[in-house]
Amino acid sequence: MADIINQLAGASPELVQLRARRPDALANAQLSFQALLEPEEPGTFSYAQRYAVAAFLSGIYQAKSAGEFYGDLLADEATETLQGAVQAAIEHGTTSGPYAAPADISGEGAGFITFGEIAGLDERLAAAFDFAHLLAFHPKDASAEAIGHLQAAGWSEDDIVSLSQLIAFLSFQLRVIHGLKVLGGDESTAPETTRIEGASDPGWQLHEHTLNPETHAPQGFVAHSLGWKPWLTPLAKEEFTQEQIDALIRPERIDSEYFRLLARDAAALKARTLTDLDIFYNTDGGLGRAERELAATVVSRFNGCEFCASVHQQRSKDEGGDAAAIDRLLFEGLDADLGSDAWGVIRDAARELTRSPFSFNSGCVAKLRSVGFDDLAIIDLINSASFFNWANRLMLTLGAPDVPKRYR
Numbered sequence: 001m002a003d004i005i006n007q008l009a010g011a012s013p014e015l016v017q018l019r020a021r022r023p024d025a026l027a028n029a030q031l032s033f034q035a036l037l038e039p040e041e042p043g044t045f046s047y048a049q050r051y052a053v054a055a056f057l058s059g060i061y062q063a064k065s066a067g068e069f070y071g072d073l074l075a076d077e078a079t080e081t082l083q084g085a086v087q088a089a090i091e092h093g094t095t096s097g098p099y100a101a102p103a104d105i106s107g108e109g110a111g112f113i114t115f116g117e118i119a120g121l122d123e124r125l126a127a128a129f130d131f132a133h134l135l136a137f138h139p140k141d142a143s144a145e146a147i148g149h150l151q152a153a154g155w156s157e158d159d160i161v162s163l164s165q166l167i168a169f170l171s172f173q174l175r176v177i178h179g180l181k182v183l184g185g186d187e188s189t190a191p192e193t194t195r196i197e198g199a200s201d202p203g204w205q206l207h208e209h210t211l212n213p214e215t216h217a218p219q220g221f222v223a224h225s226l227g228w229k230p231w232l233t234p235l236a237k238e239e240f241t242q243e244q245i246d247a248l249i250r251p252e253r254i255d256s257e258y259f260r261l262l263a264r265d266a267a268a269l270k271a272r273t274l275t276d277l278d279i280f281y282n283t284d285g286g287l288g289r290a291e292r293e294l295a296a297t298v299v300s301r302f303n304g305c306e307f308c309a310s311v312h313q314q315r316s317k318d319e320g321g322d323a324a325a326i327d328r329l330l331f332e333g334l335d336a337d338l339g340s341d342a343w344g345v346i347r348d349a350a351r352e353l354t355r356s357p358f359s360f361n362s363g364c365v366a367k368l369r370s371v372g373f374d375d376l377a378i379i380d381l382i383n384s385a386s387f388f389n390w391a392n393r394l395m396l397t398l399g400a401p402d403v404p405k406r407y408r
Contacts, residue, residue, distance in 0.1 A: 010065075011180050011184060018375055025274075029173065029176070033173070036165055038050075046077075048077040053166055055090075057136060057174075059090030060090055060137075063357065066170075082120055096193045096356065113196065115130055124154050127155065128155070135167045139397065140304035151210060160232060162265045168389075169272070175386035178358065179353060179357075179379075180379070183365055211230060212231070221309050221331065222310050225404065227402035227403070228307050228400070228402060229399050234261040235261070240254065240263065241266075243267075247267070276387060280384065285376050287378075287380035290317075292381075293319060293321065294321060295346055295349075295381055297313045297329060298351055299351075299353075299388035300312060303389070305391075307395050322339050325337070345371050349367070353389075
């Protein structure tokens with residue numbers, strides 16, 4: 001199969017060559033698609049359901065080329081009734097966002113959009129669409145009750161991990177596609193969409209199999225390490241197969257509940273990890289390490305992911321980033337003075353790619369070029385910001401941050 005991101009972005013030969021400078025990221029983004037959309041053994045999360053979620057997300061994000069692509073895949077597997085239901089759900093759920101957490105979560109137009117009344121959607125797929133819409137537009141509102149909602153609709157723990165990975169991966173893939181289009185000269189304007197009202201409380205409840213651990217939530221963003229506790233049961237170390245061990249890439253990750261949870265879909269975990277490592281650690285030209293970690297911190301700050309922000313602010317500092325500027329970003333917010341034109345432009349571009357894929361435009365590219373970034377560096381920025389729209393949606397939806405005792 002041709003590389004999907006290059007194909008849907010209409011990437012020029014020059015951009016294709018530049019993307020190939022990050023070969024593991026390129027190959028494993030493609031393998032992530034295969035693991036999540038076309039696994040050899042789809043189990044109880046069928047191909048039709050996977051394509052339906054992908055078509056739905058592409059539709060509510062208003063990503064035209066991806067919507068057509070995933071719509072065609074859905075048509076190969078689904079009845080006309082289900083195809084019509086997906087289209088009705090897209091029309092019901094298209095809005096603007098994501099909401100800039102946490103300030104805008106309860107603001108005008110915020111709320112939960114649900115899909116249980118869409119004709120042609122069974123309970124299981126309607127719950128998946130509820131969950132996908134939540135993660136697309138206000139991931140900071142993810143909760144143990146949202147996991148319970150899926151469990152009540154018949155989603156197993158393994159399938160919830162795969163569903164979460166699929167939604168989060170598409171949040172990455174669609175942003176990379178759009179970013180490459182803009183870098184290649186696409187001048188398309190952002191769709192005009194009014195944020196729609198939703199329910200302030202969808203009525204979701206914990207399920208008997210939902211974990212609800214006691215946590216000490218951080219009171220804002222912090223510059224120290226955080227713990228994290230899951231809402232689903234991680235695999236026990238003694239249960240790991242060789243495939244799951246290999247998927248960790250780094251064996252010591254078996255001590256992390258987060259990685260033991262993601263190992264429920266080993267193929268997706270392995271491909272995601274290898275994508276991550278090449279995006280952030282391949283320093284063959286392009287954007288500096290501190291700047292890639294800055295982009296990760298900006299995205300995490302916007303999406304409201306305290307855990308990811310705490311990790312990646314420190315990595316940016318460790319790589320030589322301006323510690324005082326990073327602290328201002330954490331504690332003052334995304335409009336803080338970052339001390340240099342280059343860092344300010346990186347911040348602005350990462351924020352726009354997160355706000356909505358379409359907010360990143362030719363003006364962002366022009367500003368990046370004006371401070372000296374070449375196209376490989378801009379691809380690194382697109383990759384880094386897009387990847388943390390993937391990472392945040394996993395950390396926020398599968399568990400909660402926890403302040404260690406020494407910092408309480």
